[in-house]
Amino acid sequence: MTATLQPLRVSNDALDDADELRARMGAEGYLFIERLFDPDAVLALRREMLHVMQAGGWLAAGTDPMDGVADVSRRCSENDIGYTDVYHEVYKLQAFHEAGHWPEVLGLMQQLIDGPVFPHPIKIARLWFPQYTDHTTPAHQDYVHNQGAYETFTCWAPVGECPLELGGLAVLPCSPKTTDVIDHHFSLGAGGLSLEESLDRPEWRSTNYEPGDALVFHSLTPHKALPNVTENRLRVSLDNRYQSTHAPIAEGLLRPHLNKMGSDGEDLGPMSWDEVYAGWTDDRLQYYWRDREGPTVPKDQRYADAALEEAFELARQGDPAARLRLERLRRREPNSARGLEAAAVLDGAS
Ligand SMILES: O=C(O)CCC(=O)C(=O)O
Ligand SMILES: [Fe+2]
Incomplete structure (x- = not known):
């Protein structure tokens, strides 16, 4: 690792031991599982996602989409005009939503969550351009964005290899039992909120991720992305969230991610689920979330x-x-x- 970055603790040895998984989550706020997912399934998803990005003009001409070589003149991030034009096309892929319901992650969440597991319908992909590091996801706790229940877990997974220089996720281990919601401040990076304790701590952990790897963390665990300092590669990753079906959820999490943006940048409101689902061949994961039993609460x-x-x-x-x-x-x-x-x-x- 680097001088300021420690390796993640690997928890594959505890995969069949719910008590141990909970104990580690309780002590450190995260679990890192190597190859939780089938790497071939992850790479098949990568192909689909990058084809859409290629069709949207984000990849350098004449390159193999699997290499994720960006046309850096197109670089943009979540608040920029043009991002949702391509992002929402990726968002319509059935395979992208299915990945949030892969049995490996549901099985892991079942061991962590008290009660039946509810995967949030708001699946999220991060399509992060190189050399755009002002927009790197700053250190934060997911709770300030998502609220609802503290017992909400994020599964972050790279869609392809993600060496340190491509800007994968780093966590600051700490026990959710002793952690509170920390003050967040203005930031330009994704999510727009940053916690200042983040900086210059020696305990940050990350790794050179391989396809299939998954980093699971609690809603109070501080985490951040590393900057994508590659010359021209896009970082592609998923972040999906899980909670008990009985626990409260904030209403925005039942809508597709990111409002549509007009060509002048005007907020055109949320994309509809009907638009997301229009090209799907399987309706089993459509509107599954309407049957949820728990309360829906306004976002704070x-x-x-x-x-x-x-x-x-x-x-x-x-x-x-x-x-x-x-x-x-x-x-x-x-x-x-x-x-x-x-x-x-x-x-x-x-
Ligand atoms: O991938 C990123 O840059 C941000 C991901 C994140 O904050 C999350 O998964 O909660
Ligand atoms: Fe986050």
């Missing part, structure tokens, strides 16, 4: 609101990242109160 906006407040403050002081955040807000919500306030700050009127 306090974390997002506090970070936005901070962005306003920083933008007034001229901070370039905060100004970019407000530029995006102005484009996405040209007529909302906060969109108008963003415009006023950017124009120097407030």
Whole structure:
């Protein structure tokens, strides 16, 4: 590993021992399983996803899609215009959603979760361009984004090899029993929230991931992505979440990931599940989530609101990242109160 990065503890030896899996999750907040998934299944998914990215113009001309060589002139991230044009095409793939229900991950979650397992319908892929490191996912706890139940677990899995330089996930081991929700701050990276304790700690762990590997962690476990510092490779990964079907879930997690963005950046609202499901050949995973028994609760906006407040403050002081955040807000919500306030700050009127 590097001077500041330790290797992940491998927990394959505990796969058949629910008590031990729970004990390790309880002590360190994560489980790393090598080859949890069939590498061939992961690579087949990679082929499908990268074909869609190729059709969307994200890959360098004349390259094998499996190599994931980006056309860096197309680089964009979750808040940029153009990202959802291609991302939502990937999102429509049946195979991408099926991966969140592979029996290996459901079996593991069954051992961790008290009660019947509910896989969130909001599956997420991260399609991360190289050399765009201002947008790297900052350190955070998933709870501030997802809320609902603390006992929610994320399974992060690379779709293909993911050596350190491609920017895979790193975790900061700590016990969810002793961890609280930590204050998060404004960040330009995916999710927009960062916790400041993240920086310069020697205990961060990561690895050179292989296809089939999975990193499972608790909703309070701090984690972050490493920067994708390759010359031209896209990092492709999945993050899917699981909780007890009886536990509360925040309502946004029952919708497809990321609102559609118009060509001018305006927020066009969520994509519908009917659009997602339109090309599927199997309807068994369509609308399965409607039968869930637990309560659906509104999303608590306090974390997002506090970070936005901070962005306003920083933008007034001229901070370039905060100004970019407000530029995006102005484009996405040209007529909302906060969109108008963003415009006023950017124009120097407030
Ligand atoms: O892959 C990334 O960059 C972010 C993933 C993440 O934060 C998660 O899986 O919860
Ligand atoms: Fe996360």
